[in-house]
Amino acid sequence: xxxxxxxxxxxxxxxxxxxxxxxxxxxxxxxxxxxxxxxxxxxxxxxxxxxxxxxxxxxxxxxxxxxxxxxxxxxxxxxxxxxxxxxxxxxxxxxxxxxxxxxxxxxxxxxxxxxxxxxxxxxxxxxxxxxxxxxxxxxxxxxxxxxxxxxxxxxxxxxxxxxxxxxxxxxxxxxxxxxxxxxxxxxxxxxxxxxxxxxxxxxxxxxxxxxxxxxxxxxxxxxxxxxxxxxxxxxxxxxxxxxxxxxxxxxxxxxxxxxxxxxxxxxxxxxxxxxxxxxxxxxxxxxxxxxxxxxxxxxxxxxxxxxxxxxxxxxxxxxxxxxxxxxxxxx
Amino acid sequence: xxxxxxxxxxxxxxxxxxxxxxxxxxxxxxxxxxxxxxxxxxxxxxxxxxxxxxxxxxxxxxxxxxxxxxxxxxxxxxxxxxxxxxxxxxxxxxxxxxxxxxxxxxxxxxxxxxxxxxxxxxxxxxxxxxxxxxxxxxxxxxxxxxxxxxxxxxxxxxxxxxxxxxxxxxxxxxxxxxxxxxxxxxxxxxxxxxxxxxxxxxxxxxxxxxxxxxxxxxxxxxxxxxxxxxxxxxxxxxxxxxxxxxxxxxxxxxxxxxxxxxxxxxxxxxxxxxxxxxxxxxxxxxxxxxxxxxxxxxxxxxxxxxxxxxxxxxxxxxxxxxxxxxxxxxxxxxxxxx
Amino acid sequence: xxxxxxxxxxxxxxxxxxxxxxxxxxxxxxxxxxxxxxxxxxxxxxxxxxxxxxxxxxxxxxxxxxxxxxxxxxx
Numbered sequence: 001x002x003x004x005x006x007x008x009x010x011x012x013x014x015x016x017x018x019x020x021x022x023x024x025x026x027x028x029x030x031x032x033x034x035x036x037x038x039x040x041x042x043x044x045x046x047x048x049x050x051x052x053x054x055x056x057x058x059x060x061x062x063x064x065x066x067x068x069x070x071x072x073x074x075x076x077x078x079x080x081x082x083x084x085x086x087x088x089x090x091x092x093x094x095x096x097x098x099x100x101x102x103x104x105x106x107x108x109x110x111x112x113x114x115x116x117x118x119x120x121x122x123x124x125x126x127x128x129x130x131x132x133x134x135x136x137x138x139x140x141x142x143x144x145x146x147x148x149x150x151x152x153x154x155x156x157x158x159x160x161x162x163x164x165x166x167x168x169x170x171x172x173x174x175x176x177x178x179x180x181x182x183x184x185x186x187x188x189x190x191x192x193x194x195x196x197x198x199x200x201x202x203x204x205x206x207x208x209x210x211x212x213x214x215x216x217x218x219x220x221x222x223x224x225x226x227x228x229x230x231x232x233x234x235x236x237x238x239x240x241x242x243x244x245x246x247x248x249x250x251x252x253x254x255x256x257x258x259x260x261x262x263x264x265x266x267x268x269x270x271x272x273x274x275x276x277x278x279x280x281x282x283x284x285x286x287x288x289x290x291x292x293x294x295x296x297x298x299x300x301x302x303x304x305x306x307x308x309x310x311x312x313x314x315x316x317x318x319x320x321x322x323x324x325x326x327x328x329x330x331x
Numbered sequence: 332x333x334x335x336x337x338x339x340x341x342x343x344x345x346x347x348x349x350x351x352x353x354x355x356x357x358x359x360x361x362x363x364x365x366x367x368x369x370x371x372x373x374x375x376x377x378x379x380x381x382x383x384x385x386x387x388x389x390x391x392x393x394x395x396x397x398x399x400x401x402x403x404x405x406x407x408x409x410x411x412x413x414x415x416x417x418x419x420x421x422x423x424x425x426x427x428x429x430x431x432x433x434x435x436x437x438x439x440x441x442x443x444x445x446x447x448x449x450x451x452x453x454x455x456x457x458x459x460x461x462x463x464x465x466x467x468x469x470x471x472x473x474x475x476x477x478x479x480x481x482x483x484x485x486x487x488x489x490x491x492x493x494x495x496x497x498x499x500x501x502x503x504x505x506x507x508x509x510x511x512x513x514x515x516x517x518x519x520x521x522x523x524x525x526x527x528x529x530x531x532x533x534x535x536x537x538x539x540x541x542x543x544x545x546x547x548x549x550x551x552x553x554x555x556x557x558x559x560x561x562x563x564x565x566x567x568x569x570x571x572x573x574x575x576x577x578x579x580x581x582x583x584x585x586x587x588x589x590x591x592x593x594x595x596x597x598x599x600x601x602x603x604x605x606x607x608x609x610x611x612x613x614x615x616x617x618x619x620x621x622x623x624x625x626x627x628x629x630x631x632x633x634x635x636x637x638x639x640x641x642x643x644x645x646x647x648x649x650x651x652x653x654x655x656x657x658x659x660x661x662x663x664x665x666x667x668x669x
Numbered sequence: 670x671x672x673x674x675x676x677x678x679x680x681x682x683x684x685x686x687x688x689x690x691x692x693x694x695x696x697x698x699x700x701x702x703x704x705x706x707x708x709x710x711x712x713x714x715x716x717x718x719x720x721x722x723x724x725x726x727x728x729x730x731x732x733x734x735x736x737x738x739x740x741x742x743x744x
Contacts, residue, residue, distance in 0.1 A: 073409060106442030116441035121409070123445065127432055133401020134433050140402055141409035144361065144387065151405075164428075167398030174393065328443040329477050331501035338700065339689040375711075516686055516706045522728075525687060 003227030008290045010066050014222045015285055016299055017065075018058035018278045020091065021082040023300070023307050025055045025253075028098065031311060032257050040258050046099050046315065051112055054082040056220075056252035059277045060184045061086035063217070063225025063247070064152060067233040073121045073138035073151035075131035078113045079184075079251075080124040083154055089117050095310040101317040108320045109328060129164035131155065132181065136168045139177035143240060150178040150236040158189025160206075161197055169210040172242035179242040180232045186251035191263040203246040213243040220249045220277045250275070340528040341514025343375035345487035349494035350377065350414060352532050354384055357412065360498055361388040363399055364416025364452070373418065374454055374513050396426035400451065404433040404503070407449040412498060417453040420507065421467045434503035435478030448501045450494070455483070456510040456556060456606060458654055459518050463642040466650075468607035470554065471616065473505045474584035480537055481583040483507035485558040486524045487514075489581060492535035500537055507583075509555035521559050540587035542594070546574035549600040549664050552591055552617050554580045557604040557636075563657035568664055575664065583613055591617060592624045601633035602663045604655050609637040634663045670743040673718050675702075677732040683707035684731050685738070692724045695744070702739060705732070718743045 006014065028047065035045030042049060057079065065086040068074070076083040084094055089105070097104030098112050105115055113126035121138070125131050135153035142149040159165055160183060172179045183203070187194045200206050207214025213235055215228040225247055235241040250272045254261045261269065285291040291299075340348065354360045361384075362377055368391045371378030381389040392399040396417060403415035417423060423430065434447050457466025474481045480502050484490035497504040511519030543558060544565055551561035558579045565575040576594050580587065595601050601621055603614035614635040621633060636655045644650055677683060686706040690696055696716040705712045716722075720743040726732055 073405075104442070106440060106444065109442045110440040114440040116437075116444050118441060118444035123408070123437070123441070125432070127428055130401065130428055130433050133398045133429055134405035134408065136398060137402030137405020137407070137413075138409040139405075141406040141411045144406075144411065163425075164397045164401065167393075167395035168401075170393060171395055171398045171402065328439045328441075330480070331438050331443070331446040331448075337691065337694045338696075341687060341689075341704075344701070514687065514704075516704075516711060517709060522687065525689070 003230050005223055006066060006226045011285060011290055013066075014062040015278075015281055015291070015296070016303070017062050017086045018082070018222070018281065019300060020303050020307070021058050021061075021085050022055055022278055023303050024081060024085070024091070025053045027307055027311060028095075029053065029257060036258075042258075049111055050078070051257040052079040052255065053253040053257060054079045056250035056272060056277065057184055057186060058082045059220050059222040059225055060154070060182060060247045060249055063222045064182060064229040064233070066226065067229055068152065069149065071121060071147065071149050073135055073142070073149070074154075075135040075151070076122070076124045076154045077131060077156060077159070078124070078126045079156070080115055080154070084115055084122065087120055087122050089115070089120060089122060091307065092310045092313055095314040096317050099314045100319060101314055102320040103314070103317040107324060109324065129155065129159045129162035132159075132164050132168040136172050136177060136179055139172065139179040139242070140175065143177055148237060150180060150233060152180045152182060154182045154184060156189065157183060157185040157187060157194040158192070158197065169212060169242070169244065173211045176240050177242055178236035178240050180236050181242070181244045183244060183246040184249050185246055186249050188251055188255065188264070190255040203244060207244040213241065215243065215245045217245070217247045220247070220275070222277070222281060250277070252276070337527055338530065339525050340487045340491075341525045342484065342487045342490045342508070343378070343513040343515060345491040345528045346376040346494050346508070347371070347378050347380060348528070349491040350498070351380055351383060353495055353498045354380070354388065359410060360412045360414065361390065362414045362416075363390045363392055363403060365392055365394060365418055367391060367416060372416065374508055374510070375515055376452065376508060376513065396422060397429050400426050401429035401433050403449050403451070404429060404437070404447050407447045407503075408437065408445050412448050414450040414452060414498065417451055419465050420453040420455045420469045420473075421464050423469065423472065430473070430503070430505070431476040431479065435476050438502070439478055446501045447503050449503050450497045451503060451505045452508060453505060454508045454510050457643050458511060458650065460645060460647060460650065462645040466643040468605070468638070470507070470583050470605065470607045471612040474613065474616075478503065479584060480504045481507065482537055482581060483509060483555050483583060484581060485509070485512060485555055485579050486526050487528050488526050489535055489541070491528050492533050493537065493581070495532055496534040496537050499534070504537065507555070511556045521556065523559055523562070538582045538585050538587060540581055540590045541579045542576065542590070543579045544575065544577040546576035546598070548574045548598055549602065549668060550576050550578065550591070550594040550598045551602050551604060551660065552578045552580055553604040554583060554613065555606070557606060557655055560655055560657045560660050561604055564660035564664065567657065567661050573664065573668060580613075580617075586616060586620065588620045588624065592621060595621050596625050596628045599628055599630040600667045601629065602636060602660060602667065603633065604636045604660055606638050606655055609635065609640050612637060631667050634667060636660055636663055670718070673720075673741045673743065675714060675717065675738045675740070677705065677734060677736050677738055679707070679712070680734060681707050682731055682733050683712070685726050685728055686711070688724060688728055690722050692722060694722050696720065696722050696741060705738070714738055716741055720744045
């Protein structure tokens with residue numbers, strides 16, 4: 001494929017990041033389900049509310065992150081943990097935020113769908129499409145500031161049918177802004193398949209309709225995404241041209257934790273799990289002698305221990321004081 | 332000879348002067364909206380800006396409110412101070428998420444990490460035949476959302492100081508422009524809104540109401556064009572020996588509850604006047620606030636003079652029937668004081 | 670320097686819609702001293718010099734070509 005390949009160090013980093021997310025999501029599923037059985041009540045347990053698992057979509061994050069600079073903007077969605085980890089957010093603070101604790105990223109005020117790290121210019125939102133105009137605005141600011149920085153907005157296959165998507169791509173195109181829109185196409189918008197919600201599936205044509213470059217990664221493969229992301233990021237950073245990078249990826253779990261996925265066939269789910277991108281990446285590392293089996297196992301062991309520590313720290317941490325709700329209404 | 336500080340401006344010019352003066356000293360301030368370049372905004376409040384600051388800082392947008400108001404929020408989060416325009420408040424329906432979520436909630440949801448220093452200019456008010464989709468006020472619609480500051484000046488002096496303060500404030504500020512008061516000739520002719528405006532920069536605080544007329548017998552609270560209905564009614568009442576205190580709330584959110592309560596404690600009577608729909612509104616909030624804080628000082632139940640709970644009709648006599656006016660304010664006062 | 674007389678220089682009739690100064694006020698060169706409206710267009714009348722203003726046509730006065738609007742005594 002055109003474009004460069006990630007070097008060995010990057011390949012190892014990708015493995016670590018993807019595995020961090022996966023281990024986190026698996027362990028946090030168990031935490032989430034505490035108190036929610038036999039009756040699945042969202043309000044119960046130490047991790048209440050909604051929880052959108054990003055297992056399977058890890059390659060989208062690790063394929064793009066190596067091309068980013070400090071002070072680039074990254075906007076993600078309700079399904080954001082993989083992007084947060086790849087972007088360097090503190091796992092302990094993420095975990096605490098999910099449990100609504102004082103030590104969380106937002107002191108417990110945001111929760112799972114609203115993860116922010118101002119220093120890293122990272123934000124997420126629970127409203128479909130909301131992150132697109134915001135990222136477009138960051139790109140506008142960077143162009144005005146002549147800072148050489150870009151904005152990356154992650155979005156989903158369902159969100160591209162939201163008005164905000166169309167308005168944003170047109171605006172970024174007519175103003176020539178340094179914006180990369182990454183469509184994580186996991187083929188499902190909750191229970192509605194992309195084939196039934198979207199009329200145009202040829203992403204290059206879709207991009208061309210707005211006068212921007214379009215890229216499509218087909219295999220949920222970090223190396224493939226890396227090569228295409230390099231082009232998209234370069235266009236933005238060096239030529240102030242926006243682009244759309246669509247990544248065919250895989251949602252291994254339901255839309256949200258608790259979603260029985262009755263609308264998906266067993267075969268489809270099994271096939272997705274059989275093609276787990278992390279397993280495939282790990283095999284590559286071993287085949288290419290970048291890691292030995294025991295080195296790979298050691299990484300997994302370390303990450304398991306680390307995530308366990310985040311979870312136990314988060315359990316022990318205190319809740320914020322009630323009066324905190326009045327503290328951050330206004331700056 | 333003559334007072335060098337006696338220069339008057341209408342509200343639209345006062346606002347464009349405020350913006351220009353702040354843009355000269357702060358490079359991060361820029362303007363975005365529909366038709367704000369060559370036309371100077373359809374309300375005239377960005378007149379002269381494009382000539383001075385050019386395409387890079389005075390930007391005409393496509394008709395994409397969700398995108399460009401959301402982009403305003405994003406640019407604000409990334410270090411700029413945008414002044415973004417929602418041409419008519421009525422258009423909030425196409426883009427409210429950008430305002431009440433992206434702009435208003437970010438500071439809170441980020442636990443105070445991220446600020447959104449932006450101004451959202453928007454025009455409100457009817458009375459000139461623009462009918463149901465272009466005449467609304469919607470004060471409480473915006474005021475209801477935590478995280479937004481919502482202000483509306485009633486005169487040019489306040490407008491310049493308030494705009495300067497709004498640009499410098501680190502929060503999203505919805506800056507409402509009452510169409511009857513801007514000085515646009517085809518929209519209304521309230522000449523009292525034109526007053527002396529100092530040439531230098533100054534600010535007036537965003538969260539503070541103003542006593543525009545002192546009195547001991549009854550308190551009128553209003554915003555925007557309603558302030559002038561109250562002043563006219565107050566003049567008429569004065570001829571009958573009744574002295575009304577008129578408060579211009581200026582800040583719809585947060586509301587200056589203390590100043591209002593202090594006045595009601597003095598007078599014992601309250602009439603609230605606004606041109607937004609009656610129920611669940613600004614007037615409702617003022618009455619609730621006063622009832623909670625100084626119920627025992629009220630000699631009679633407060634009255635609200637508002638637009639009824641109907642969409643804005645086109646036909647002029649029907650629109651007149653709905654709008655507040657000095658006669659309705661005077662009648663309310665008389666009812667309370669008899 | 671003698672008084673500067675400002676007159677209405679347009680073929681169409683118009684009306685003075687708003688004065689931003691009073692007679693006796695000091696204006697600066699470049700100040701918009703009043704607004705004149707014809708149909709839907711608003712025309713700014715600009716002080717050509719700094720000095721003391723004398724209004725020659727009040728608000729709501731209709732003016733035709735060459736009608737006087739104001740005079741400024743330079744200082």
